[in-house]
Amino acid sequence: MDGRAIGGKRTGFSERPIGIFDSGVGGLAVARNVARLAPHEPFIYLADSGRFPYGPRPLEEVRRFTGQALRFFAEKGTKLVIIACNTATAAALEEASRTSPMPVVGVIDPGSRAALATHRGPGWLAVLGTKATIDSGAYPRALRGLGFGGEAAGLACPAFVLAAESGEFEGPAVERMVADALGPLVGRRPSTVILGCTHFAPLARAISLALGPDVAIVDPAEETAREALDILRREGLEAPAAGGGSGAADAGAEPVYRFFTSGDPEHFRAVGGRLFGRPILHVETVDLERY
Ligand code: DGL
Numbered sequence: 001m002d003g004r005a006i007g008g009k010r011t012g013f014s015e016r017p018i019g020i021f022d023s024g025v026g027g028l029a030v031a032r033n034v035a036r037l038a039p040h041e042p043f044i045y046l047a048d049s050g051r052f053p054y055g056p057r058p059l060e061e062v063r064r065f066t067g068q069a070l071r072f073f074a075e076k077g078t079k080l081v082i083i084a085c086n087t088a089t090a091a092a093l094e095e096a097s098r099t100s101p102m103p104v105v106g107v108i109d110p111g112s113r114a115a116l117a118t119h120r121g122p123g124w125l126a127v128l129g130t131k132a133t134i135d136s137g138a139y140p141r142a143l144r145g146l147g148f149g150g151e152a153a154g155l156a157c158p159a160f161v162l163a164a165e166s167g168e169f170e171g172p173a174v175e176r177m178v179a180d181a182l183g184p185l186v187g188r189r190p191s192t193v194i195l196g197c198t199h200f201a202p203l204a205r206a207i208s209l210a211l212g213p214d215v216a217i218v219d220p221a222e223e224t225a226r227e228a229l230d231i232l233r234r235e236g237l238e239a240p241a242a243g244g245g246s247g248a249a250d251a252g253a254e255p256v257y258r259f260f261t262s263g264d265p266e267h268f269r270a271v272g273g274r275l276f277g278r279p280i281l282h283v284e285t286v287d288l289e290r291y
Pocket residue numbers: 022023024026027052053054055056084085086087088130133161196197198199
């Protein structure tokens with residue numbers, strides 16, 4: 001099957017990029033893991049920063065936004081989409097999996113698997129997320145679906161989302177804010193905490209400081225990247241490794257990473273580079289209402 005132009009080159013189907021989507025910079029934790037585990041895979045990252053945050057919105061609205069993101073990716077010719085946002089996963093993964101022509105991966109199943117691989121009873125399991133994710137009950141449902149019979153309960157931490165998106169990851173003010181928000185957990189500490197919002201990974205240190213070293217903190221990002229890459233492998237959609245083939249994976253060539261935002265590109269570039277772990281040089285803008 002003929003591909004579309006990526007980075008100005010004609011490419012085959014497997015050389016098409018992965019689409020990675022979040023309401024802002026949080027999903028870059030997943031993008032970073034994709035880049036680490038499969039350095040030859042190109043991707044397009046889409047941040048709907050212009051309509052951030054998703055967490056306080058009704059699921060129906062987040063579902064509509066996610067549909068627009070999927071149509072954007074379809075236009076760009078992606079081969080698989082990662083919804084690197086728990087809120088959008090809770091709102092839209094089921095529908096997206098039914099209707100999308102390409103495989104769609106969310107963060108909640110991989111996050112639940114990662115949590116159960118870490119969790120040691122008899123303590124309970126806490127999920128930190130946005131109000132929409134926690135109210136949806138998606139994590140307890142996914143955990144039960146994986147056979148978990150223990151106690152799981154959620155806590156909405158909307159202030160964490162705002163801090164992370166504005167690039168406030170550490171320091172005394174962040175530590176105080178995190179400790180205040182986690183107050184309800186301190187009296188009855190969980191054994192395991194799932195970072196059920198992709199914006200929470202940069203606050204992991206502050207969360208651990210607030211809860212103490214005995215509480216295991218689980219970030220779904222790596223397991224999500226692994227699930228997406230497993231699907232590509234199974235479907236024969238992996239980009240050719242450097243040294244073979246043409247296009248984005250030419251010998252010695254860097255894979256093409258493109259970054260789009262519906263918000264302020266300069267802000268995304270500055271904060272996003274810290275989360276992606278390498279400089280983001282160029283950010284394109286997109287009007288998602290067009291999709
Ligand atoms: N990063 C998103 C998540 O994982 C949500 C942040 C927001 O409220 O927009 O849920």
